[in-house]
Amino acid sequence: MAALPPRKCLLRAEGRGAETASNTRVAAGMKFAYRFSNLLGTVYRCGNLNFTCDGNSVISPVGNRVTVFDLKNNKSNTLPLATRYNIKCVGLSPDGRLAIIVDEGGDALLVSLVCRSVLHHFHFKGAVHSVSFSPDGRKFVVTKGNIAQVYHAPGRKREFNAFVLDKTYFGPYDETTCIDWTDDSRCFAVGSRDMSTWVFGAERWDNLIYYALGGHKDAIVACFFEASSLDLYTLSQDGALCVWQCDTLPEGLRLKAPTGWKADLLQREEEQEEEEGAESETTIRGKATPAAEEQQGKVKYSRVAKYFFNKEGDFNNLTAAAYHKKVHLLVTGFASGIFHLHELPEFNLIHSLSISDQRVASVAINSSGDWIAFGCSGLGQLLVWEWQSESYVLKQQGHFNSMVSLAYSPDGQYIVTGGDDGKVKVWNSLSGFCFVTFTEHSSGVTGVTFTTTGYVIVTSSMDGTVRAFDLHRYRNFRTFTSPRPTQFSCVAVDSSGEIVSAGAQDSFEVFIWSMQTGRLLDVLSGHEGPISGLCFNPMKSVLASASWDRTVHLWDMADSWRTTETLALTSDALAVTFRPDGAELAVATLNSQITFWDPENAVQTGSIEGRHDLKTGRKELDKITAKHSAKGKAFTTLCYSADGQSILAGGMSKFVCIYHVREQILRKKFEISCNLSLDAMEEFLNRRKMTEFGNLALIDQDAAEEGGVAIPLPSVKKGDMSSRHFKPEIRVTSLRFSPTGRCWAATTTEGLLIYSLDAQMLFDPFELDTSVTPVRIRAALRQRDFTRAILLAFRLNERKLLQETLEAVPWDEIEVISSSLPDLYVEKVLEFLASSFEVSHHLEFYLIWTQKLLMVHGQKLKSRVGTLLPAVQFLQKSIQRHLDDVSKLCDWNRYNLQYALAVSKQRGLKRPSEPLGSEEEAGASEDDDDDSLHLLGGGPGHADAPLA
Template sequence: SNKSETLPVTTTHNITCVGLSPDGNLAILVDEEGAAVLVSLISKSVLHHFHFHKPVHCICFSPDGKKFVVTKDNVALLYHAPGKTREFNAFVLDKSYFGPYDETTFIDWTDDSKCFAVGSKDMSTWVFGAERWANLVYYSLGGHKDAIVACFFEEGSLDLYTLSQDGTLCIWECDTELDGLKPRLPKDASREQEGELGVEEPRGQEIHGKAKTQDQEGNRKEREEKVKYSRVGKYFFNKEGDFNNLTSAAYHKKTHLLVTGFASGIFHLHELPEFNLIHSLRSVGFPCKVSQGFASFGDTFVVVVPGLGQLLVWEWQSESYILKQQGHFNSMVSLAYSPDGQYVVTGGDDGKVKVWNTNSGFCFVTFTEHTSNVTGVTFTSTGCVVLSSSLDGTVRAFDFHRYRNFRTFTSPRPTQFSCVETDSSGEIVCAGSQDSFDVFVWSMQTGRLLDVLAGHEGPISSLSFNPVQAILATASWDKTVRLWDMFDSWRIKETLTLTADAIAVTYRPDGKELAVASQDGQITFWDPQNAVQTGSIEGRHDLQAGRKELDKITAKHSAKGKSFTTLCYSADGQSILAGGQSKFVCIYHVKEQILMKKFEISCNLSLDAMEEYLDRRKMTQFGSMALIDEDAGEEDGVALALPGVKKGDMSSRHFKPEIRVTCLHFSPTGRSWAATTTEGLLIYSLDSSLVFDPFDLDIDITPSSVHRVLREKEYMAAIVMAFRLNEKKLIQEVLERVPHHEVSVVCMSLPELYVERVLQFLASALETSRHLEFYLTWAQRLLMLHGQKLKSRSPKFLKPVVSQVQTSERSHFFSVLFWCDWNRYNIKYAIALSQQRGMKRSAEPSASDEESEGSDVPTSEHCMEETEQHYCF
């Protein structure tokens, strides 16, 4: 459905392994340290915590969903899968399987969940019985010269395919079917069966020898009855270059299709067991990974390129992808909301500008014209143009409707732009330079350079236009903020002197206040009309910056050098968001100048500067383990970061990105705010569907009373009562019970207080509902009757709601259009086929009337009627 969802589940380290139950209700997430979390995908909540105490390589549920296998080191652990009943310990260990001599890499189950195979780095594949079988306990398969990457069972069989890292495929045939596995009986039960068959126990020494020979014959028969494998085929993938190792593979059992991904970016599609090459494609040169599962019909599979953060859903029959998602290759540094709050544009260090849909979470357009880091992005007031500045010396304007770069602004001399801003009319574009200390002003219509604002003595760090007047505020490292009048010959109106370098500046939405973040950790508020400071906030203690691994000072002393690097006012201007070199985002009350709340953007200890205290487990007699390089000599045994270096040495063996917030922005609707961080683009919203939020609730309003009023056909009262309870299913039931011809009457008598809530519900329900005309009628009548009042009272609310209704209507329009065209083409085909048969019939020699009456050739009307019955939407 082209939507993504983020689970409200966090772990203390990076998630490295995911196991999904066959019914899709449960998921097991395991991080780098072996801590597992059992998550319900229905309620989006954590059910159980468990720790494996070692890194886990793979998790795989059995096809029946009753068990799952976890591999760590060289051991495979079989657990009972948690069921619907509440249990004290959801992870119950059933068996432990020892066999491989090296780390395990892959798990696959048979279709009936009787056996599973485990691949290992010791070049062997082990087949284990999930239950106690008499003729299969474990079986080891060799034949490879490199580590096993994947192993797959054939459908309904014990036949096996194994693939190794050097690009070798071995096909193994088993002499026993799945039905031929015999359960192992307990020793007491086996003796009882022998007694029932009349087998007497031997007595004396003479009989003891006979018993021994009988046992040897029995052991020989058991060995003959054991499961045996034989290799029936061995194939090699085509190698292109030396570095072309096999990285991943996926197999669809019903269609016998094998997909393999290689380190050079190539992935192949083969048909097994004949090993016929169907398709071969190359990605962008990075190692690609193939997911462990096809779609249900086997026509699509997922290709992941970890080096680019790219996800592709590839349809191999049409040789095209039906879904493509890719984030920023490097960290994001800036973002901006569209005027209606439906889209977010981000710029990153990889030189790309991406536009995201806030409802679906998908990136739907990427601009790649920049050749260096993007430092700033912004929307114009109309939302039709996206502006971006870059270190490549250009400011580019992108058409948001045609998705093209239609204007490029440059300076007379090559310079690196650090920020970009446009005025409320969208006619003036300004960009600050970080090497020439000037502000460049262009015209959007002509693209000409209008003026160069000189006066700063340091790099320009931030720009902000007054939303009401044509006044530009520029912040610089020269400890000043200058106000420029755009209509008065670009002259300096005021100069605000600070105590430290200015890092960020922003105007309040009404333009009557200015906030500035400086290098000393303070946020100062100014009256731009009188150039008077009205207040300040000391935010250094609220940052609580963590201690880096290579720091030799405490987190408290490290925070003294930290400061806020981005500011943003809320939509009402009463609060201000601040973020910087810390894992916290602080929201302050501007008038009271107090901290209202702190948001922790991440608790991931895999990032640097997260821990506030030293970890005793990582301390040695020589100091912290992070400071010691084991491969270096005694004199050069300490690896320290250079001063001012943020990204670290990319060639080092151990690298942890530092946690930080690079940009903040509030939504124009005031319901959410977004932040670009080391973790990616995060959006925090006030909306929550899991919270019970009644509205003007009385004791007499219950679901039974709502149904009673609904039966009495008092539809307006029923709608008001349902919205007071604020239960989604009840609201949907009440609205759909209103007759179509009475929608106008109900909308006319609906109180103004409930019009906004009904519109919000219609906008969200229209995305998934099948009653298109009914809900569109509701939306049309509400907007026709109450649109002017809503526009004058709350214009910020009306625009995003109407945009959401339009988006839902557009998606339904294309889907209905597709089915209507499909029906029309099928009807035309049926008519043409019937006419062709009629022409053939008329061309044949005439027969008797009885033969013509008994003919089975359908008429045009009959074929048309039958086609309409089968194909009409």
């Protein structure tokens, strides 16, 4: 019996060891719990725009996702959901809580905009053209083909079937195009391509079942009811507006008497009521017998006016329209990019403007009638126009062609992207908006990078120039060129920001320039194929250049530009990158491998076989499965994580892989898109499309055209832009980790995707055991044992408990507490402080914590600079954002105070009790008055405003 206790202890120790190991594995998995957080670079693709019910946000469909642009707080956010195909239409409930999102295949998602999640899936069994909720929110109409279906809208409570079909309405002979409801939800109108508009009763009205309106010579684009009326406006594609007047008010609609089994049921109820009493009999009979009422005629419409938008005779198709019933404002968009504002019913033109040279695809007006949103699918533009002040509230446009490259600024606040359209765009990673676009390049941009200061962007282009842009003055201040015209495929800047290098695609040379002078310093020759990638060592002046000639050259910038090493590869090199500490080099090659090298000794230290992880999809016209098509694919872009332990890889596939460098295993794989509207998405051949004559996609797609199907040429990735049917191919062109390590970004066919750590949903403890509980943490706080409470809280790692513990420390004891923290916990406290700066209002308190920690532990932290760099950069990003906001506020207050002092001084000089001595003195004081007002930016009209 005496031997049992040691055995128990042994078992307990083994259990604790297993628990620690499992905790370590869970922590490693949670470290890469990246989730899709935002979509930048694309603001509108197709579908209809909607304003939220408060009028402050625009809901825009972007491919198979939905982005909400908050115009009041200047932020954009993409909902964490995706449909299988591109979104065709979005219907918003009147209270703004629910949205129905329908894609091109007829699949619908019921989405809660409050909790940003999918509540229900539904399939409409056909392509849907439009969706519209009734104003009372009880029903919604869906038009597909030539029919309109009325469904009961989902309620607040949980339902097994959220979409219950109420009625199906037939009438139009061709496809339906638009819907509009009356204010009281009694009737709705449906426009069609057969040039007719149909008015249907949402209930079984006796005097209105349906009514067909003609009078147009082209397809109906939009129809609108007048406020509190059955009067109707219809607009057709040829630019005609018809005004229809109804002879009946909405209150004049009468319910139809029930027939059949409903009448029998009602009669039985009446008989039961007769037995109970005569009063109820009279009441029920009065309701059930409409024949006793005065019979009136059926509802009739008459056309009272017809107007034309194209008065000059030019043929300009009307493509979109919106009407605000309260202010009687009609907005129409045309194929030429022009829009008109008219006041109805008089058809008075308020103003007209050209906002684009492309077709206006969608128009929406907010609830107050002040802002108008326009979507142009040709250029991917989204504009919000304030028509009264004639100014833009929002003006955003993505890259016209696909994005090619991206780079994070050193503090992680900005992202720069370059596209095939020759534009360089800079995005704010917090707001999601593009705030500057450089258009100096005349051809596609192939590479972008930031200097270490974060205020200079260097780009390379196929137009033969490398340009440097200044983010202070937003100008191109340097243009680097080569002696002979050449196309640059990549660019890199050294850690000092003084040396700029670019690789040539046609001359196989690497060009070196000086940033200060703009002069060409040297031309490095030695490669025998196009240069595919350049990267500077972050710690030394060594440049690595990868080429299609199956080599990577290492050039010493400090020693007369000579080649120090040549790394021989087994296949063509496609991408090269250094680890953040410069001690390792990764190269992606054409045979789907990633090889790792020691740059000091030119020795290969490992390799990863990535062919099976790429999993490329087959194209629509391929006759092989995805498994065989993956043989020719490879990773084309690489990026090390902020701590250097993992590497991110992407290429000609819908997957992005994270590998562990030392173990050489796949840690996680992300599917960046599930959009079947893109090519190369499906994995297997669809046997239903295969016939004895070949693939149906080849036969049916353009069979009516004289030339038939345009089969793409080999290695043509972008497709023929003049083709009627164009499906872009899904691919990842560039990947970058944020310097903070909290997120990573990828430029893809869909746009700029941001994946970030979802810290809200994770429980990620550190060295947890049974003694660490919230009760013990709060007990330590009550005993004022703050150091122990902080250590226990960080081991449990619950955010609210951490905040409670840190904020319980008195500010004058912070220095003592921070000096007693172990080095291992200092990094965790710094990470928590960095994340708290983004959400907390206790700015000064957390700044004191940060200052004391860095002052006390500064010397010790220098030895762990590699692991601490992401946390410090995250901290710098958060503090810099607050510095920008607070400095603007302080400057504004300082100018206002100076202005108030100047005004009070002027009034002190001009006292009414002390008349001025002479005209010269009066003139001098007036001159001083004007100068001071001019200097402070005010004017005579504003002099009394601050003191009023």
